[in-house]
Each structure stands twice: as structure tokens, then as C-alpha cells.
Amino acid sequence: MPETADVVIIGGGVVGSSVAYYLANQGCTNVLIIEREERQGLGSTSKSMGGVRAQFATEINIQMSIYSIDFFSRFEEATGHTADYRAHGYLFAATKESHLKYLRENLEKQRALGLNDAEMISCEEIVKMIPQMRSDDIIGGSFCPTDGFVDPNGVMTGFAKRARECGVRLWLNTEVAGINIENGQIAGVKTDRGDVSTRTVVNAAGPWASIVAKMAGQELPVSPLRRQIVKTQRCDFLPAKFPMLIDMSSGFHFRREGEAILMAWPDDEETYGFKTALTHEFIEKILMHAVNRVPQFADLPVNPHQCWAGMYEVTPDHHAIIGPAPEVRGLYCANGFSGHGVMHSPATGRIISDLIIHGRCEVLDATPLRVERFAEGKLLEETAVL
Numbered sequence: 001m002p003e004t005a006d007v008v009i010i011g012g013g014v015v016g017s018s019v020a021y022y023l024a025n026q027g028c029t030n031v032l033i034i035e036r037e038e039r040q041g042l043g044s045t046s047k048s049m050g051g052v053r054a055q056f057a058t059e060i061n062i063q064m065s066i067y068s069i070d071f072f073s074r075f076e077e078a079t080g081h082t083a084d085y086r087a088h089g090y091l092f093a094a095t096k097e098s099h100l101k102y103l104r105e106n107l108e109k110q111r112a113l114g115l116n117d118a119e120m121i122s123c124e125e126i127v128k129m130i131p132q133m134r135s136d137d138i139i140g141g142s143f144c145p146t147d148g149f150v151d152p153n154g155v156m157t158g159f160a161k162r163a164r165e166c167g168v169r170l171w172l173n174t175e176v177a178g179i180n181i182e183n184g185q186i187a188g189v190k191t192d193r194g195d196v197s198t199r200t201v202v203n204a205a206g207p208w209a210s211i212v213a214k215m216a217g218q219e220l221p222v223s224p225l226r227r228q229i230v231k232t233q234r235c236d237f238l239p240a241k242f243p244m245l246i247d248m249s250s251g252f253h254f255r256r257e258g259e260a261i262l263m264a265w266p267d268d269e270e271t272y273g274f275k276t277a278l279t280h281e282f283i284e285k286i287l288m289h290a291v292n293r294v295p296q297f298a299d300l301p302v303n304p305h306q307c308w309a310g311m312y313e314v315t316p317d318h319h320a321i322i323g324p325a326p327e328v329r330g331l332y333c334a335n336g337f338s339g340h341g342v343m344h345s346p347a348t349g350r351i352i353s354d355l356i357i358h359g360r361c362e363v364l365d366a367t368p369l370r371v372e373r374f375a376e377g378k379l380l381e382e383t384a385v386l
């Protein structure tokens with residue numbers, strides 16, 4: 001007799017774990033998470049910078065963040081595990097009038113959706129938060145104090161642990177190699193541990209999502225794109241607590257993690273592909289932007305062994321793909337987060353579990369994220385891409 005499950009989740013990262021949690025929370029516990037690695041989080045999740053923010057440009061991203069950040073603020077109560085949510089804020093520093101216009105317009109959208117904490121701030125206020133910054137070209141910015149950071153592994157572990165306490169099963173070291181379909185309906189998955197019979201599959205395979213979708217004959221425009229994080233040695237000259245600073249002139253951003261500083265930067269020259277090697281060339285490039293914004297970074301050592309690279313799962317409009325696959329009944333996509341999968345994991349779990357159990361999600365309307373938007377030419381435009 002093959003193993004059976006009401007729902008099979010392919011991928012045990014933060015997204016698969018959140019979907020499992022929300023399903024279990026609503027009483028759907030005959031769920032199996034299948035993860036090919038020997039432990040969870042070895043995909044993109046453990047590579048994340050852990051940033052969470054509601055300062056986005058599109059309604060759907062703002063709504064997903066408001067839902068998720070509220071959940072992070074009571075994560076421990078919900079899961080029994082800490083997400084280590086630190087509401088240190090995100091600070092966008094503008095160097096052009098066009099940046100300010102863009103931030104103002106976004107702020108209006110954020111306010112209209114109930115995010116009351118975000119505000120425009122002056123250059124003087126920015127310098128007060130990070131006095132070591134070079135500010136001669138900064139003309140203002142925006143700040144939201146409820147944005148901040150979480151521990152990505154903590155979030156994943158909290159979701160997965162609580163789901164498993166409710167009866168969800170987790171298979172590690174198990175690869176899904178195929179998806180069985182009968183008359184356009186999911187019938188099961190093939191794994192190197194045997195077949196599993198199910199009528200519902202959630203694709204939570206991160207950067208590998210399009211490979212998994214293809215197993216069911218579904219085209220999914222999700223591509224892996226390398227992103228690298230540089231971690232410095234102990235930094236004493238910056239404040240003990242300050243927000244994630246986004247330098248809008250270059251996209252360079254940094255935050256404190258314990259004694260060290262984490263730095264990131266979207267390198268336009270990076271090309272798509274399954275690449276996870278850290279490069280010295282990137283370290284050189286990012287440090288140029290770092291020193292340009294905070295001159296004292298020139299004297300702060302970086303140990304390449306503490307830096308890392310991972311992959312974003314990117315879609316053509318930099319928005320997630322969430323919802324049922326149009327061509328295969330019983331297949332659900334939770335993919336393509338384009339750099340926001342940790343921060344949007346609570347909203348995603350809620351939406352997918354509601355769609356599976358109730359056929360709709362009343363808390364968050366994710367129809368703008370359906371995969372059909374690409375064929376219909378209804379792409380979303382999120383310009384606040386980090």
C-alpha cells in the first residue's frame with residue numbers, strides 16, 4: 001500500500017513549513033512535507049538576511065507584509081518558538097527628488113491600507129539614527145519602525161515544530177522525482193522512498209520551483225538568481241541599534257546582526273542560474289558602495305568565510321506566484337518570492353491553507369498573484385526591489 005496524505009508539500013523551507021503550520025492549525029493534519037536535504041533550511045531560507053518590511057509599492061505586497069509582521073509580533077504565542085522579531089525599522093535614504101516622490105506615493109498607499117507607522121523623515125532625522133553616514137547628498141527619506149528583522153531559521157523551525165506537534169509528517173533525505181496526474185487531477189508524487197498517494201500538492205520548492213512544476217506539466221516563470229551577503233567583523237563605531245538602511249543611490253543596504261554588520265547590494269551584472277559560490281569580485285564591489293556611504297567601513301575587516309551566497313527565486317514582475325495551478329487540479333504554487341519569502345511566509349501559509357481547505361481566502365485576496373497573470377500580460381510593478 002503506498003503512503004497516503006491529504007496534502008503533500010514539496011520543500012521544507014520557511015514557505016513549506018508555514019503552509020504546514022496553517023493547514024494543521026485549521027485541522028488539516030494528514031499532511032506530509034517532503035524535503036530532499038538531510039535537514040530543513042538548506043535552500044534559500046538559511047541564506048536570507050531576515051529583513052521584514054511593509055514599505056512596498058504595491059497593494060498586495062503591503063497587505064502581505066502587514067499580515068505577516070503582525071504575525072511575527074505574536075509568533076511565540078502562536079508557535080511556541082521565537083521568530084526573534086526585532087522592530088528596528090527600515091530607513092530608505094533618498095538622494096534624488098524622484099526618490100522622494102516615489103517614497104511619498106508609496107506612503108500614501110501604505111497609509112490607505114492601514115499602515116500608520118511609516119513616515120517621511122528629514123536628512124537631519126536620518127543622521128540622528130546613523131551619525132556615521134555620509135549625508136551631504138541625502139535629501140530625506142522614509143522610515144517605518146515596525147519594519148525590522150527576524151531569524152529565518154527560527155521562523156521555519158517554529159512553523160514546522162508546531163505543525164509536527166499537530167501530526168504533520170516530515171520526510172527528510174527524500175527527493176520528489178515525479179508527480180502523478182490522472183485526468184488533469186493530482187494523484188500522487190513519486191519519491192526515492194516510494195510513491196505517495198495524494199490529491200493535493202503544494203509546490204514550495206524555492207529556487208527549484210519551476211523544475212517541480214514541470215513534473216506536473218505546469219510552466220512556472222521562476223528563475224534562480226544569486227545574491228551575496230557580506231558580514232563584517234565586530235563593528236564598534238555604529239550604534240548598537242539602528243534600522244536597516246537602504247541607500248537609494250545604489251541599492252546598497254546594511255543592518256546590524258549582533259556585533260557584526262550584514263551588507264547586501266543588488267548587483268545588476270548578476271545573471272540567472274543555480275549559482276551559490278561567493279565571489280571576491282562581489283565583495284570588492286559592495287565594499288566600494290559601503291565606504292561611499294559610511295567612510296569608516298574602509299577600516300572594518302571582512303572575513304570571507306563569514307560571508308555567503310544564496311539564490312533568490314525571481315519572477316518577471318518580482319512578485320510571488322501564489323494560488324492554484326490552472327492546468328492541474330490539486331496543484332498549488334507558493335513560489336517566486338523574489339527576495340521576500342521569509343517576510344511573506346506567514347501570509348503565504350495563510351492564503352494557501354485557506355485556498356486548500358475553503359477554496360478561498362477572505363483575509364488576503366491573492367488573486368493578483370495568480371500565475372495566469374503572465375499569460376494575460378497583467379504583470380504587477382514593484383519598484384522597491386531589494
Ligand SMILES: Cc1cc2nc3c(=O)[nH]c(=O)nc-3n(C[C@H](O)[C@H](O)[C@H](O)COP(=O)(O)OP(=O)(O)OC[C@H]3O[C@@H](n4cnc5c(N)ncnc54)[C@H](O)[C@@H]3O)c2cc1C
Pocket residue numbers: 010011012013014015016034035036037040041042043044045046047048049050051052174175176177204205206207208212227228229309310311312313334335337338339340341342343344
Ligand atoms: C542572500 C539572500 C538574502 C535574502 N534576504 C531576504 C530578506 O531579507 N527577507 C526575506 O523575506 N527574504 C529574503 N531572501 C529570500 C528568502 O530567503 C526566500 O524567498 C525564502 O527563503 C524562500 O523560502 P522557500 O521555503 O520557498 O524556499 P527554500 O528555503 O529554498 O526551500 C525550498 C526547499 O525545497 C527543497 N526541494 C527542492 N526541490 C525538491 C524536490 N524535488 N524534492 C524535495 N525537496 C525539494 C529544497 O531542498 C529546499 O529546502 C533572501 C534570499 C537570499 C538568497
